[in-house]
Amino acid sequence: MLYCALSNEVPEEPVVSPVSGSVFEKRLIQRYVTEHGVDPTNGKELSLEQLIEMKDHPSKLKPPSSSSIPSILKTLQDEYDTTMLSSFSIKQMLQMTRHELSHGLYQHDAACRAIAKLSKEAIAAREALAALKPQIGAPTNIPQPALASDAGGMAMQPDQQAGITEDVIQKLQDKATVLTQERKRRGRSIPEDLSSQDTIKSFQMLASHPGLHSASVPGILALDIFGADTSKILTGGADKTATVFNKDTEQIVCILKGHSKKVTRVIYHPTEDMVMTASPDTTIRFWNVDTSQTTLLMRTHEAPVTGLSLHPTGDYLLSSSLDHCWAFSDIRTGLLLTKVSGLNSQPLTTAQFHPDGLIFGTGTADSQVKIWDLKEQSNVANFPGHTGIITAISFSENGYYLATAAEDSCVKLWDLRKLKNFKTLQLDESYEVKNICFDQSGTYLAVCGSDVRVYVCKQWVELKTFNDHTAAVNAVKFGKNAEFMASASMDRTLKLYGSK
16 A cells, blocks of 8 residues: 555556466566466466456556656566566576486486496407407418517417316425425524624615616616526516626626516526516516527416516416406416406505415505415405505515505504514605515515615614615515615616625
8 A cells, every 4th residue: 555655556466377377466477478478387378368367456547757756666676577587587497407417417327337338248258259269279371470479489378277286286285384394494593694783784885787778768667686696686677678687797698578568577586597577568478598588478467467476386476467366377388277356356466475385465456465375266364454555565484474565655564373463664754665575584674665774573673774776766685695685776777785
């Protein structure tokens, strides 16, 4: 009533929409129908003629002048009406966008499921094709030697597992028995010829050799020492080659070329002049040092090989890979005896045999250290605790200790009898542990990364730190009786440490 008195204008009568049965103010519904032609409630078609008036005001007053207060109020009312209609339209658009987005998400999920199914079928097809290869044979237009390595070696691409036979198990058990008896005979006595703690503290850099690998692709990634002749040192480089170097004569014995990618793992056979190398090119190569030729090429894995360890018998090789599997192979025949992927497996980053050879450890990309029974091919223990990718593991010669390192700037020591972590060597926060290694007696532990550090076992105190490298140190090894040490780095140098 007050509004009518001020404006001299009768309020607009309400109207009913026969399409939805809803009641609207006549001015608002007329504007909306004129613009959209539909009922705002249910979206059905509606015309102005269909609107039903609920009241009739016979008297119509003349509109006031534009300068009057009622006119100003009407203008404000019109603005308000326009705002409400715009808000309604925006809400409708929002609802429609939400529906379209929901539909798009469902389509994306369906596409992902279809891609996963197709990928699984493709993998199954490749496996089926691989199983047919031995039956198909070599292509007639390629001579058989072309399937071997470019160095003249025999190529082995096992598609089936030969299995760990009773004869192999007996051989492994006999070797473990002999090694256990020898350890008991030695007792806890330290070898007489072993370098003392004072000697280790007096170690200095004796030599630095930068010319073993290409300068255009710098970096030495792996290192091992020949057990039968500790003057020979094997290195693997980022330049796709492995090099055998004589530290006494300071001469390169041979350069081993054949891998198509960097050489990340190397092993020098402890009693024979034979070396093994592994690479992200998924292959493992066996080399004759005298001829510098590949004698055996194994394609055991389908992803980069990340770990190599030679069994104490010297006849079998353990390998790990980012394909989530570890493999046990006969190096004399090149046969794959078994290949295992654990339950809920992760990419494997390293592997090493226990000194007795009946168990071994693997590191994973999800910070787990797993212990495996070789005869049963089963995971018998897990060591959680690290917070980064496992980079290295090393068993002590006494058979009781296991050292592990990860991308969390620490080294953990584990008691294999109690299956627990009894010591953690916390390093600098920015320290990246690349490798760890016990000496042959289990008295000292070497850690390398930003530098090279030597710890004495049992007390687990640091004896010596070497800061001679100018880049990350990737590998470190003790010589016989810890008489010397060797380290390899991304600065392309092999460095030797000892007493002058």
